[in-house]
Amino acid sequence: MVVTRRLSLERNQDVPSYSYSARSVTGQSISGVLTAENYQVALRKLEEQSLYPVNVSEGIEELSRGGIGGRIKSRHLTTFYSQLSDLLQAGVPILRALDVLAKQDTNATLTMLIKDLREDVAGGTSLGDAMGKHPRHFPDLVPSMVRAGEQGGFLEDVLTRIAGFSERQDELRSKLVGSMIYPCILVFAGGSIITFLLVFVVPKLRTHLREEDFNVLTHIVFGACDSLKNYYMLIIAAVVLLFLAYKGFMRTETGQRALAKFKLRAPVMGKIVTMVAVCRFCRILGTLLSNGVPILQSLRISKDSAGNAILAEQIERSEENVRKGDTLARPLGESGLFPPDIIDMIAVAEEGNNLEKVLVQIADTNEVRTARQIDLGVRIIEPVLLVVMAGMVLVIAIALLLPILTMGTGSH
Numbered sequence: 001m002v003v004t005r006r007l008s009l010e011r012n013q014d015v016p017s018y019s020y021s022a023r024s025v026t027g028q029s030i031s032g033v034l035t036a037e038n039y040q041v042a043l044r045k046l047e048e049q050s051l052y053p054v055n056v057s058e059g060i061e062e063l064s065r066g067g068i069g070g071r072i073k074s075r076h077l078t079t080f081y082s083q084l085s086d087l088l089q090a091g092v093p094i095l096r097a098l099d100v101l102a103k104q105d106t107n108a109t110l111t112m113l114i115k116d117l118r119e120d121v122a123g124g125t126s127l128g129d130a131m132g133k134h135p136r137h138f139p140d141l142v143p144s145m146v147r148a149g150e151q152g153g154f155l156e157d158v159l160t161r162i163a164g165f166s167e168r169q170d171e172l173r174s175k176l177v178g179s180m181i182y183p184c185i186l187v188f189a190g191g192s193i194i195t196f197l198l199v200f201v202v203p204k205l206r207t208h209l210r211e212e213d214f215n216v217l218t219h220i221v222f223g224a225c226d227s228l229k230n231y232y233m234l235i236i237a238a239v240v241l242l243f244l245a246y247k248g249f250m251r252t253e254t255g256q257r258a259l260a261k262f263k264l265r266a267p268v269m270g271k272i273v274t275m276v277a278v279c280r281f282c283r284i285l286g287t288l289l290s291n292g293v294p295i296l297q298s299l300r301i302s303k304d305s306a307g308n309a310i311l312a313e314q315i316e317r318s319e320e321n322v323r324k325g326d327t328l329a330r331p332l333g334e335s336g337l338f339p340p341d342i343i344d345m346i347a348v349a350e351e352g353n354n355l356e357k358v359l360v361q362i363a364d365t366n367e368v369r370t371a372r373q374i375d376l377g378v379r380i381i382e383p384v385l386l387v388v389m390a391g392m393v394l395v396i397a398i399a400l401l402l403p404i405l406t407m408g409t410g411s412h
Contacts, residue, residue, distance in 0.1 A: 018042040022051040030112070049115060072137055076107045078166040080114070085159035095122055113137060126150050140301045141165075141284055148292045158291050165287055168367065172276065175371055179378040183385055190389035197396055198225050209403045217399035260309040264337065272377055275370045277308045278338055279363045281315065286359030296323060311337055328355070342366070 020042070022030050030051060036042035039056065046053050080101060087097035098118040102111055113134060120130035128147030131138040142162055149158030202225050214222070227235070249255035263273045281302050288298035296319060303315040314335035321331045329347035332338050338346075342362055349358035 018056050020046060020056045021054045022046055023054060024051060024108075024112075072107055072110050072113065074166060074170050076110050077137065078163050078170065080110065081159045081163035081166065085156045085163065088156045088159070094127065127155070141288070144293055144297065144301050145288060145291050148288075151292070154291075161287055161291065165283060168283070169280070172279075172367060172371065176276075176374055179374050183378065183381050186382065186385045186389070190385065190392075194389070194392055194396070195228070197393070198228055202396065202400065203229070205400055209400075215399070215402050217395060218403055221396055221399040256309050260311075263308065264310055269377055272370060272373050273308075274337060275339075275366055275373070277311050278342065279367050279370060281311065282342075282359045282366075283363035286356045286363065289356035290360070295328075299328075311335075 018034055018036060020034065024030055034042055034045055036045055042056055043053060083101055084097055087100060088094065095118060098114055098121065102114040102118060117127065117130045121127055126147065128143045128150055131146055132143040145158050145162055146155065149155035202221060206222060250259060264270055285298050285302040288301060289295060299315060299319040299322065303312045303319065314332065314337060318328055318331040322328055327347065327350050329343050329350060332346065333343040345358055345362055346355070349355040
């Protein structure tokens, strides 16, 4: 994997720029651009970053948007926010703090990212703007909050809140994923058992049965067996084509809207998905407002971070209404996605001028309630899946037993 970096300690346009490719101490290929007075200074800057140059040439090559590639787990970023906040609260200068965090070597990509942030900050860029250059790793929420913290002089508190927010989101996501593991195992195991019965067991019993004793269920089961035996390649091809068509459709705006609407309206899980999105919106908006971000900008960031296209559209409409001087509660209530009690709390909070506190309180309260609903939803899904699989096995058993009983009756 090739990692793209920007080293920019100097911001003077008269200083030449150098494109380089190098190797890290772990052998990773890295390319990027740095500014230096001359070729020797450029080599020295690479050496200071523990990079071994392969090729250095004067001139700038275009870098892909998103900065450093690779994947960083959210828990590593959460730890980074928390540790950076602790160092700043202890009085450590930001450049020194970034140096300390870059030496921890928790994650190779994160180390490169922190070093890149350090270079930008050393060159005069604010930490928020430096983070904004890496949208792949820092969603819009993070740079906006960091900028507000830098301007207001409470960067440590902002980083602590970002760490707490990220940790809560990770917990909720992990709980949702963990809750779905057992149902998925049930579906896989049940499907495997039924397929085994249809492919190996049922055909052997078929040779001992007379066709005149077959009933409707027997014909259906044997038809399924014949289909699996004679057209299994077509079935596999059809499944693959359907999957590819689904993936292609989901890349379109229409497909994303359809999926977003289904998630919000799906039976049982629809209410849970809706509340997860609403809690995420409330927490992001409340956190931004409490850190001094203007409400219109906060709504714009909350819209992009909501995680659902339908909800994002409703938030965008609310943003237009607020720009015209209207309240936030009314357009959100008209969307039909927000429960009435939440709308009432938002309306009262707007009147009392404490919207940011109430929004975070709404998120805290409803996230706990949503976690309970997830547990309840999974508990409902599990017996339903068991009943469905047992019913399919029962159908196969009846389809085979009835002809056998008929043969036994006829022999007497």
